Amino acid sequence: MVSIMDKYTYLVIRTHGLKLRLIKRDTYIKLLGSTLDEFLNLLSNTDYSDVIERIKGRKLKASTFSKAIFSKYLQRINKLHYYAPKDLRSLIDLYALGRYEVENIKRLIRAIAFKERISENELHPVSLHFSIDELLNFLELESLISFLEEKGFEYTTRAYEIYNDNENPFIGIIECGIDADYFNMLHQYPIRNNGLRTIIDTESNLRWLYWCIIFKLKELSLSMIQDFMNVLNRNLKKNILHVAERSSLSDFLSIITHIPYYRGLEDLLGKAIREHDYALIEYALLHKLYSEAIKVMKSNFVDVSFIFAYILLCEMEMKNLDTIFIGKKVDLPSTYIQRLLYLSEQL
Amino acid sequence: MSSLRYLPATTGTLVKLRERLQLVRRGKEVLEMRRDQLIKEVYNLLSEIRKREELEKELYQLYERIKEIYATIGPDNISSYARTISKPKIRVIYESLFGVRVPRVDFLNVPDFTQISHPAVYQLALELWSLMENLFKIAAKEMAVESLSNELAYINRVVNSLEKNVIPQLIEQIHYVEERIREESLSEFVRIKKVRDVIQKRRE
Numbered sequence: 157m158v159s160i161m162d163k164y165t166y167l168v169i170r171t172h173g174l175k176l177r178l179i180k181r182d183t184y185i186k187l188l189g190s191t192l193d194e195f196l197n198l199l200s201n202t203d204y205s206d207v208i209e210r211i212k213g214r215k216l217k218a219s220t221f222s223k224a225i226f227s228k229y230l231q232r233i234n235k236l237h238y239y240a241p242k243d244l245r246s247l248i249d250l251y252a253l254g255r256y257e258v259e260n261i262k263r264l265i266r267a268i269a270f271k272e273r274i275s276e277n278e279l280h281p282v283s284l285h286f287s288i289d290e291l292l293n294f295l296e297l298e299s300l301i302s303f304l305e306e307k308g309f310e311y312t313t314r315a316y317e318i319y320n321d322n323e324n325p326f327i328g329i330i331e332c333g334i335d336a337d338y339f340n341m342l343h344q345y346p347i348r349n350n351g352l353r354t355i356i357d358t359e360s361n362l363r364w365l366y367w368c369i370i371f372k373l374k375e376l377s378l379s380m381i382q383d384f385m386n387v388l389n390r391n392l393k394k395n396i397l398h399v400a401e402r403s404s405l406s407d408f409l410s411i412i413t414h415i416p417y418y419r420g421l422e423d424l425l426g427k428a429i430r431e432h433d434y435a436l437i438e439y440a441l442l443h444k445l446y447s448e449a450i451k452v453m454k455s456n457f458v459d460v461s462f463i464f465a466y467i468l469l470c471e472m473e474m475k476n477l478d479t480i481f482i483g484k485k486v487d488l489p490s491t492y493i494q495r496l497l498y499l500s501e502q503l
Numbered sequence: 504m505s506s507l508r509y510l511p512a513t514t515g516t517l518v519k520l521r522e523r524l525q526l527v528r529r530g531k532e533v534l535e536m537r538r539d540q541l542i543k544e545v546y547n548l549l550s551e552i553r554k555r556e557e558l559e560k561e562l563y564q565l566y567e568r569i570k571e572i573y574a575t576i577g578p579d580n581i582s583s584y585a586r587t588i589s590k591p592k593i594r595v596i597y598e599s600l601f602g603v604r605v606p607r608v609d610f611l612n613v614p615d616f617t618q619i620s621h622p623a624v625y626q627l628a629l630e631l632w633s634l635m636e637n638l639f640k641i642a643a644k645e646m647a648v649e650s651l652s653n654e655l656a657y658i659n660r661v662v663n664s665l666e667k668n669v670i671p672q673l674i675e676q677i678h679y680v681e682e683r684i685r686e687e688s689l690s691e692f693v694r695i696k697k698v699r700d701v702i703q704k705r706r707e
Contacts, residue, residue, distance in 0.1 A: 218578045263583040270618070272586040278579050328620035373622055398555035435572055475575075483574040488567075496575050502556055 164460045167239045170465045171481055174232065175453075177203040179473055187480055188490040195484060199477070204228055219277070219481045224278060225368025229474050236463060244460070247345050249284060251356070252467045254464075257281040258338045259290060261304070261312075262331050268297050269327055311336035311384050318380050326376060330369045336384035339363065343390065351452045355468065357391055358448045361417045362441045364389035367414075368397075368426075369437055372405040391417065405429055420444060439496070446472045446498045472498045512683030515641045522678060524673040531665045538658045540601055541651050555641045562634050565627065572623050582619075586619035588628065593639065604656045605647035608639045 179187075179202055188223055196216075200208045207224040210473055214220070233252040237245050260279045267274035279288055285307050294300040294454055297316070305313040315333025319325045338362040347353050371378050378385065378401045391416065400408045406429055413422035424440035427433065447470035452461050476497045483493035553681035561638060573581055598606045619625040 222577055222579070263579070265584050266583050266618075270586050270589075274583075274586075278582065313539070325619075326620075327618045331620050358557060370622060432626060435568075435575060435627050437622055439575070478577055479574045481571070482577065486570040486573060488570050488574060490572065493574065496571060 163241055164244065164463075165238065165458065167241070167244070168458055168460065168462050169468045170239050171236065174235065175466055175469070178469055179203075179476075182399035183501060184476065184480075184497065187477075188494055192481075192484045194369070195481065204477075207231075209277055210399075216422055216481075218478075218485055222478050223281075223482045225477050229470055230281070232470050233467070236467070240463075247342075247347075248463070250341055250345075250469070251464060252470075253282045253284050254341065256282040257284045258334050260288070261309075261334055262298065264291050265297065265330055265334075268294060268300060269330075270422070308341070309334070309337045311387065315384065322380070326374060327377075328367075328370055330383060332381050332384050335367070336387040337362050338388045343374070343387070349460050352458050352464050355449060355452055355461060355464050358417060359392065359445055359468075360388050361497060364392075365407060365412065365418060365421075366437070366441055368400050368408070369405065372400065374407065374433075377401065399465075405501050418444075420447075442475075443498055447500065450500050512680045512687065514684060517677065517680045517684060520673060520677045524670065524677065526611070527665055527669055527673060528579055531670070534662050534665070536657050537601065538655060538662065540657070541603070541655050544601060544647055546572060548644050548651070552641055552644055552648065555638070557647075558634060558637055558641065562638070565630055565657050569627055569631070572627060576621070576624070581624065584619050584621055584624045587620075589615040591632075595643070600651070602646065603647075603650050605650050606643045608643045610636065610639075 183198070183202065187198055190198055196208055196212055199205075200212070210222055211224045215486045228254075235250065236248050236252075238293050240248055250286075250479070257280070260282065263279060264274055266272075274292070276288055276292060279291070280289070285305075290303075291300075294303065301313055301316045310335040312330060315330045315336075316357060318333075319327070319329045320356075322329070339356075343354050343360070347356065367381065367385065367388065369379065371381065378397055382397060386394065396412070396415075399411060403411065406426070409425050409429065410422065413425070421440050421444055424436050424443070428436035428440065449465040449472075453465040453469075456462055456465075476499075480493055481498050483490075483496065516631065589612065591614045594611055595610045596609060598607050599604050599605075613636075614628075616625055616628045616632070619628060
């Protein structure tokens with residue numbers, strides 16, 4: 157433990173410094189109460205000053221703003237990458253950037269499967285396993301899947317086979333396979349740190365629950381994605397998937413929320429299913445993840461897990477700023493927008 | 504009609520004019536019946552069109568929820584999920600309603616939302632399509648009401664013209680011809696009497 161501490165302490169201390177630049181709750185309240193111009197001015201006084209200066213004065217589209225905010229996220233990750241010891245760099249990249257790369261793959265697959273075109277502008281500027289140009293060259297789903305197989309996306313390839321064999325193919329099967337590949341790559345890292353293991357496992361388990369809910373809502377069999385689900389949820393007993401298969405969604409949620417990983421989700425998820433307010437599902441799961449990150453941050457003050465919790469908080473901040481900006485752009489009242497944010501008193 | 508003025512004031516002309524008046528009156532009655540039918544149909548359609556207000560209210564509420572999702576997951580994700588939706592195919596065909604050309608909307612391809620893997624986007628897409636489907640139908644009915652109203656306005660113009668112009672003119676012409684015939688028969692009668700008197704005087 158001490159040797160690990162020595163190795164990563166410098167980066168952890170730097171991350172403590174970087175964390176101070178995250179937007180605080182009272183700044184969020186000011187941002188919420190401002191007009192769109194004031195919002196940009198207020199952001200100019202934060203860590204986002206450089207990216208805001210670049211886009212200020214132009215008639216801003218939501219996607220332009222999102223890209224600017226994402227470029228700040230990339231800057232932050234690059235900074236971590238720069239200060240990280242060599243053995244941690246690839247894990248930071250995979251954890252922080254890999255999730256956006258798999259999002260790119262999902263977007264591309266959705267487009268190709270339905271004979272649509274997608275532009276570079278609609279993808280995250282992330283090139284971890286392959287460049288965006290390489291991805292955009294594919295016009296056929298089969299050739300893209302073969303390419304992914306060569307790059308080690310084994311579950312995506314299996315998901316594609318299941319998708320093809322299915323009488324009513326659902327694109328979510330492939331998306332679930334892509335998620336399984338992403339978390340499988342993370343699980344393959346020899347992580348001994350408990351805090352970091354908790355962060356990755358929590359996210360992976362929440363993703364498992366997400367796909368359970370999606371497949372249950374679509375009334376599709378969970379057994380066909382059993383292999384991917386086993387990757388996403390390594391900590392639960394394997395028969396929990398059979399329980400999910402056999403019980404109704406509300407029964408399943410009441411069972412699952414007794415398991416420590418999913419505790420605290422029962423109210424929001426229950427409400428989402430009862431009132432068909434499915435936007436709450438993603439909100440509840442991400443809220444749980446970010447709360448877990450804050451918890452890990454507090455309990456592992458000088459620990460490598462602090463860095464990964466910080467990455468999650470950067471992502472949370474990016475989502476929050478996007479939500480405020482787009483919410484203001486489409487004239488949502490600030491009280492509405494506030495409901496959609498991931499805010500914590502402990503930040 | 505004015506050409507009749509130059510027709511000879513004969514019994515034949517009078518018969519012809521009376522026949523024409525009868526025809527015009529019958530035509531006017533038929534048009535009035537048609538107008539009543541059209542008005543009834545417009546009222547039926549209007550009661551359905553009134554649902555539009557309710558639909559617009561629902562659409563407004565849905566729009567607010569769409570804005571929330573749009574703000575939460577962002578425009579790029581929304582357009583990515585939208586790519587998985589098969590496009591609807593809508594055909595507008597015109598059919599005859601009491602002889603009036605009115606549009607009807609046929610949904611040849613209803614969009615398939617089942618591929619959307621985001622539950623909230625899926626739910627909203629379903630609700631939005633159901634509202635849009637009803638709005639398309641109501642729009643077709645509004646167009647039908649417009650066509651029927653145009654037809655009603657035309658019928659009203661014709662009925663008014665028959666009532667205020669054609670029929671009074673015909674009646675006037677009939678009176679005129681009747682008068683002329685009466686005058687001519689009177690002068691014929693007088694002429695005959697005078698001829699008879701002349702013949703009697705010659706005999707004496």
